[in-house]
Amino acid sequence: MEQAPHAPGPDGAAAPAAGGPGGQPLQIALTVPFPSPVEAEIAHWFLTSHAEPRGPVRQELDVNGSVLTVRLTAEDPGQLQMSITSCLDQVSRVTRTMQRVVPPFFAKPQQDKGG
Template sequence: MEQAPHAPGPDGDAAPAAGGPGRRLLQFILTIPFPSPVEAEIAERFMTPNAERRGPVRKELSVNGSVLTVRLTAEDPGQLQMSVTSCLDQVSLVIRTMQRVVPPFFAKPQQEKGG
């Protein structure tokens, strides 16, 4: 986990990123490599509905090539910890599901063995 950087205030001083004086945002960033960009995009789509919910933890998803990045941001460490656990469970489920569903569609045709 890392703390989000402070944005400069109006007079150039560092100001808290959000939540008023003394409040700092905590972040958890997970990068997940996939075999192909298509599979990373499929995983992002599976996980997007939960990212759109508003609450004490913000969830952002992005794909760059074949890498899916998940960023969780919160002020409360306990809430962030619960969201990290939930996110890891969701990632695990998505990957297991894709291993069962995606290979039949993206498998390379095998060459017939001549004899």
């Protein structure tokens, strides 16, 4: 994503930096469902303890039940895009690793199908 050059405003001053409507910061939220709350908490712990510095991009992580939510907020669309790519890569690594490593007893119990 490229940022357009700042054109002068009506008074000749430079236009404000890129952002959302009305100069608001840009934000994206990613929700990742996990098979169990324990796995969501493990992913949360891993992502917060191994977080890469994102400079002017703010990252918030939250777990609600078995769903991990990641929010990224930035003023600059290019920086936000780079952080989104990095975040998706980290979430992908965590989920792949957990699929291979997390013991089955952490998984959500299966309901008996009756009979």
